[in-house]
Amino acid sequence: xxxxxxxxxxVTQDDKRRIIRGDVxxxxxxxxxxxxxxxxxxxxxxxxxxxxxxINMHTxxxxxxxxxxxxxxPLEEWLTTRIWPIEARLKAKHIAIGTKLxxxxxxxxxxxxxxxxxxxxxxxxxxxxxxxxxxYAGFSIIDFDTPEMKKDLLLPECEKFIRKWNKDDLVTPVVxxxxxxxxxxxxxxxxxxxxxxxxxxxxxxxSETRHEVYDVLARYGVRPLExxxxxxxxxxxxxxxxxxxxxxxxxxxxxxxxxxxIHNPVSNMKLATGGFTPLPELFEANATVTLGTDxxxxxxxxxxxxxxxxxxxxxxxxxxxxxxxxxQEAMDMATVNAAEFLGLNAGRIEExxxxxxxxxxxxxxxxxxxxxxVSHLVYAASAxxxxxxxxxxxxxxxxxxxxxxxxxxxxxxxxxxxEELVNLREQ
Amino acid sequence: xxxxxxxxxxVTQDDKRRIIRGDVxxxxxxxxxxxxxxxxxxxxxxxxxxxxxxINMHTxxxxxxxxxxxxxxPLEEWLTTRIWPIEARLKAKHIAIGTKLxxxxxxxxxxxxxxxxxxxxxxxxxxxxxxxxxxYAGFSIIDFDTPEMKKDLLLPECEKFIRKWNKDDLVTPVVxxxxxxxxxxxxxxxxxxxxxxxxxxxxxxxSETRHEVYDVLARYGVRPLExxxxxxxxxxxxxxxxxxxxxxxxxxxxxxxxxxxIHNPVSNMKLATGGFTPLPELFEANATVTLGTDxxxxxxxxxxxxxxxxxxxxxxxxxxxxxxxxxQEAMDMATVNAAEFLGLNAGRIEExxxxxxxxxxxxxxxxxxxxxxVSHLVYAASAxxxxxxxxxxxxxxxxxxxxxxxxxxxxxxxxxxxEELVNLREQ
Numbered sequence: 001x002x003x004x005x006x007x008x009x010x011v012t013q014d015d016k017r018r019i020i021r022g023d024v025x026x027x028x029x030x031x032x033x034x035x036x037x038x039x040x041x042x043x044x045x046x047x048x049x050x051x052x053x054x055i056n057m058h059t060x061x062x063x064x065x066x067x068x069x070x071x072x073x074p075l076e077e078w079l080t081t082r083i084w085p086i087e088a089r090l091k092a093k094h095i096a097i098g099t100k101l102x103x104x105x106x107x108x109x110x111x112x113x114x115x116x117x118x119x120x121x122x123x124x125x126x127x128x129x130x131x132x133x134x135x136y137a138g139f140s141i142i143d144f145d146t147p148e149m150k151k152d153l154l155l156p157e158c159e160k161f162i163r164k165w166n167k168d169d170l171v172t173p174v175v176x177x178x179x180x181x182x183x184x185x186x187x188x189x190x191x192x193x194x195x196x197x198x199x200x201x202x203x204x205x206x207s208e209t210r211h212e213v214y215d216v217l218a219r220y221g222v223r224p225l226e227x228x229x230x231x232x233x234x235x236x237x238x239x240x241x242x243x244x245x246x247x248x249x250x251x252x253x254x255x256x257x258x259x260x261x262i263h264n265p266v267s268n269m270k271l272a273t274g275g276f277t278p279l280p281e282l283f284e285a286n287a288t289v290t291l292g293t294d295x296x297x298x299x300x301x302x303x304x305x306x307x308x309x310x311x312x313x314x315x316x317x318x319x320x321x322x323x324x325x326x327x328q329e330a331m332d333m334a335t336v337n338a339a340e341f342l343g344l345n346a347g348r349i350e351e352x353x354x355x356x357x358x359x360x361x362x363x364x365x366x367x368x369x370x371x372x373x374v375s376h377l378v379y380a381a382s383a384x385x386x387x388x389x390x391x392x393x394x395x396x397x398x399x400x401x402x403x404x405x406x407x408x409x410x411x412x413x414x415x416x417x418x419e420e421l422v423n424l425r426e427q
Numbered sequence: 428x429x430x431x432x433x434x435x436x437x438v439t440q441d442d443k444r445r446i447i448r449g450d451v452x453x454x455x456x457x458x459x460x461x462x463x464x465x466x467x468x469x470x471x472x473x474x475x476x477x478x479x480x481x482i483n484m485h486t487x488x489x490x491x492x493x494x495x496x497x498x499x500x501p502l503e504e505w506l507t508t509r510i511w512p513i514e515a516r517l518k519a520k521h522i523a524i525g526t527k528l529x530x531x532x533x534x535x536x537x538x539x540x541x542x543x544x545x546x547x548x549x550x551x552x553x554x555x556x557x558x559x560x561x562x563y564a565g566f567s568i569i570d571f572d573t574p575e576m577k578k579d580l581l582l583p584e585c586e587k588f589i590r591k592w593n594k595d596d597l598v599t600p601v602v603x604x605x606x607x608x609x610x611x612x613x614x615x616x617x618x619x620x621x622x623x624x625x626x627x628x629x630x631x632x633x634s635e636t637r638h639e640v641y642d643v644l645a646r647y648g649v650r651p652l653e654x655x656x657x658x659x660x661x662x663x664x665x666x667x668x669x670x671x672x673x674x675x676x677x678x679x680x681x682x683x684x685x686x687x688x689i690h691n692p693v694s695n696m697k698l699a700t701g702g703f704t705p706l707p708e709l710f711e712a713n714a715t716v717t718l719g720t721d722x723x724x725x726x727x728x729x730x731x732x733x734x735x736x737x738x739x740x741x742x743x744x745x746x747x748x749x750x751x752x753x754x755q756e757a758m759d760m761a762t763v764n765a766a767e768f769l770g771l772n773a774g775r776i777e778e779x780x781x782x783x784x785x786x787x788x789x790x791x792x793x794x795x796x797x798x799x800x801v802s803h804l805v806y807a808a809s810a811x812x813x814x815x816x817x818x819x820x821x822x823x824x825x826x827x828x829x830x831x832x833x834x835x836x837x838x839x840x841x842x843x844x845x846e847e848l849v850n851l852r853e854q
Binding site: 064065067068072073101104105108266268269270272276299300301302312313316321322324327364366370371372376380382383384408410419 | 491492493494495496498499500501502505528529531532535536693695696697698699700701703723726727728729730733736737739740741743744746747748749750751753754790791792793795796797798799802803806807809810811834835837838841842844845846849
């Protein structure tokens with residue numbers, strides 16, 4: 001496939017964070033050229049804002065099926081009366097449907113790559129492949145039987161999963177021990193061994209709630225981050241979701257380790273987890289910070305534009321300082337920081353990069369006048385402005401229509417699946 | 428004009444907050460019938476979510492021209508180096524252009540009524556009339572010369588403005604003393620007299636920042652709300668923007684007075700004003716609470732869907748309690764609370780109401796499955812979902828296109844105006 005984007009404003013996210021005017025030419029999976037270009041192409045777009053596709057670093061894709069099914073409830077009640085009873089009934093077919101819906105929502109809101117963690121991860125990986133989504137697929141390890149299998153099967157099945165996907169172009173297998181309060185020291189240790197054996201990324205919840213921190217401290221005598229470190233899970237391939245209740249010492253520990261922090265401001269606020277990822281201190285320590293939406297059940301969207309805005313605003317508010325977490329920093333967390341951490345040859349608009357690209361139609365009332373394009377992308381843009389999305393060089397979403405999927409069919413499947421799940425629950 | 432909306436889910440916002448399935452028929456400026464309806468109509472829509480148009484209770488419309496022109500700066504620096512130098516150069520033509528752009532953005536994001544406060548308010552009122560926007564137009568009173576006129580002319584010109592618009596169907600004149608730190612006691616007193624003479628609404632900034640509160644306390648020995656009361660401005664027609672730094676005693680005082688509070692969560696967070704409108708206490712005291720975006724320069728959108736979500740989430744976060752500010756409460760603040768306070772026969776989908784109505788296309792990835800429609804409108808919806816907007820019975824925005832204005836022409840005007848303003852500033 002070949003795509004030419006003419007007369008556009010290019011948010012390169014290069015080392016100098018340059019904004020340049022010009023054309024972009026894409027062929028196969030690559031961004032071939034930036035400049036003044038006159039070639040034939042299958043798709044020709046004009047006058048767009050071109051930016052690297054956003055990277056959603058923490059989500060639970062199939063939870064789109066639980067969107068809005070239980071809100072405004074205390075966390076414990078939400079989990080025990082709403083989320084867990086439904087999750088227990090999930091089958092592979094529901095996972096596939098919820099995942100497709102999640103991909104559609106993410107693409108329509110400018111996301112080209114996601115880092116998932118759930119059950120039935122092989123089903124999710126297959127859906128990513130079919131849809132054309134770039135997906136880091138986290139196979140959950142936990143000390144309970146899952147809706148998919150008995151707990152004793154999790155580690156061996158995870159190993160098969162890694163072997164199956166290890167060389168794939170779009171899907172990267174990730175080992176995802178759920179958290180230190182749901183995985184025993186033995187499980188953590190074995191998980192670390194498995195991840196080490198294949199040099200896999202590790203994705204784990206860390207210090208999301210105050211309760212979690214004190215629970216782990218009471219049980220094991222150390223806080224979650226120390227527990228993660230103690231059992232060999234902390235390193236340059238570790239992705240720590242939340243870190244809402246970490247200490248200044250832990251900030252330094254994370255920076256030293258090379259692990260990355262995934263900040264999920266919308267979910268943390270909605271679930272009222274209280275503590276908050278200390279972005280200014282993490283930036284100061286040169287830790288890698290990225291952004292995620294968390295699952296649709298606690299957000300209730302998968303919209304990274306919204307997440308960038310929440311991330312920038314909540315920290316200004318906390319610190320009584322409008323200069324904290326600037327627009328450019330929010331943009332970096334959602335693009336280049338994540339790509340660099342993942343070793344993904346994307347996250348920037350540069351020649352030779354993989355073409356994971358979002359195009360914005362800037363002729364819209366909320367994006368004018370265009371005093372500052374990065375400010376607009378973080379503070380003013382919305383899903384309404386996303387016109388085209390390219391993943392791995394393929395045009396997936398064009399002029400606000402999906403080219404890769406029958407939308408109406410998915411919507412019908414979603415409605416049926418949701419009905420089925422809720423009815424099962426209520427029987 | 429006649430409009431029929433078939434087979435839809437109607438978020439009535441009636442006393443029982445019922446959600447009903449059915450059809451809605453609109454003729455002239457009224458909602459004529461709800462039920463199973465078969466009539467001919469000029470416009471026939473199908474399978475929508477129908478809700479009352481959102482009401483943006485605090486904004487400065489022409490500031491769309493300054494969107495993104497200075498972000499991430501401390502408040503003082505932002506005002507003195509960015510906003511005020513540009514504002515000083517505003518002419519009537521810029522006001523008209525910025526206002527049109529604001530109306531377009533608001534309508535595209537589901538707002539049908541706004542409460543403005545700015546200079547050149549007659550120009551704004553004329554634009555509202557031309558566009559077909561329902562607008563409470565606040566004529567600013569302040570102790571400085573404005574870009575429009577000398578300060579001594581403000582009160583007499585405001586009186587002319589009131590007389591001109593007092594009987595209008597779409598535009599309602601409002602008296603808008605800027606704040607207690609920018610209006611002397613004498614000005615406040617004369618403004619109260621003028622508002623009283625015509626039984627006008629009063630719109631004033633109150634306790635937005637800590638600095639403001641201590642400044643007024645130092646100068647006058649009382650806090651802003653007491654100053655407002657002392658000079659006769661506090662009553663059942665008073666709209667208090669922000670109230671971020673009010674005491675528990677002031678919460679009770681506001682509730683007793685019948686005044687309404689306008690909460691602007693996005694602007695407060697972006698400008699890092701620190702204090703925060705105490706919604707749970709205001710609800711407890713049965714005060715009227717509504718929502719606003721503030722101007723586009725400090726938000727940087729005029730999107731009430733986003734504002735509802737911020738309003739619900741920030742208070743959950745503050746109180747470490749996910750049950751604080753529920754979706755229904757956010758929805759109420761943006762619709763029925765505001766309409767009731769204004770005495771506006773809208774804000775609900777009921778027979779006989781003025782037809783200020785928003786239609787949502789629910790067949791979109793972020794709104795499925797539809798477990799809970801109010802939750803979706805507050806936590807999951809975005810501008811992308813707004814398909815049609817009806818104001819005073821007129822179809823203004825249909826299938827995401829404006830019927831009342833030449834979009835491209837406005838965009839060109841906006842770009843020229845912004846360039847002119849910034850260049851003037853830089854000379």
